[in-house]
Amino acid sequence: MNLLATWQVRIQQQVLLLFIGLCLTSLFVIQIAMAAVVNKTVTITTQEWPPYQINHGNYHSGFAIEALDCVMKRLEQPYKIIFLPWGRAQHDVKTNVYDGFFAASQNNHRDTYAKLSNTFIEQKWQFFLAKDFITPLDAESIKTNVEFGSRLHSNTSYWLNKNGYKVIYETTNLDELIPLLQKKRIGAIMENSLLFQVAIDRAGIPISEFNVVNNIEKPLGVYFGDQFLKQNPQFLDAFNQHTQACRFTSN
Structure with a gap:
């Protein structure tokens, strides 16, 4: 086999290996995303906070509502928003009554019982x-x-x-x-x-x-309770994959 033919064979082998690697990587990412979707309706508390969260009774609106809905639709994740007084909305996640609360910015007290997603809502x-x-x-x-x-x-x-x-x-x-x-x-x-x-x-x-x-x-995100994330350890990474695409800014 001459030198040119040898190089052609090597290039073909490298292309084949690269293709196989890409296929395996894509399959791995898909499997992670599928595994991260929680097999239940995720419950997320919030407060009446226009223009971010507005409760109209039979439907909700607002900049933060739309940003969260965008992420959950991309995840194909069922979820429910519960409007509460803000102190209770946070406390009920701390005590594992609900899974998360939003729209919230980081502080050290919240970090003791929940983890903040990527921030994707302007404040x-x-x-x-x-x-x-x-x-x-x-x-x-x-x-x-x-x-x-x-x-x-x-x-x-x-x-x-x-x-x-x-x-x-x-x-x-x-x-x-x-x-x-x-x-x-x-x-x-x-x-x-x-x-x-x-x-x-x-x-x-x-x-x-x-x-x-x-x-x-002080941008906003979603705090998910530690107990919820302990039971669903891959969920937050999957959620964070979609925050950039669903970002809200007022500009």
Whole structure:
């Protein structure tokens, strides 16, 4: 056999081996994805939180609802959303009543009993101060001089307290905080920018009545309970394979 023929045989063998390898890899990925689909309806708790999650009774809508539905459809995974007060929504996953909760951003307390998926839902935190509130509008001055109101059981409250801000009032309802800010009973609210905009639109208040200072981006995902993941160890990896394709951004 001449040199050219020898090289042709070797190339054919390498192509065949590459083809077989690709086929085996594809089969392996398919088997993992199939094994990761849970053989039951996955239960996920949430809160009424427009524009992310809105309960219309017989159907749900919102940016986070649509992003989650996109992932679950790609997984072909049956699931059910349960609307609850936010504190209970998280606690019932901690006690293994339900499988997960969303839309949620990372904090260390949640990490003790659940694991966060890839974050794939945009969230930006901003400081909102009354327009005539007299303080320099930089982060350090706001931290030192301003007293905050915040939502109970929210990650915004957790973050403010953890980072040494002065939180003097907490309630479950953002609609209750906004009049307090207007009356200067509190100095500021740190909140999800989209959530705050929807709340003031609902109240008929223009954003021009507030000083707005950017803080940080804190994207959202789904927390799945440790007990659920212990019983379904491949589910989170399969879920995370589809988050990029289902990402929500406001841009």
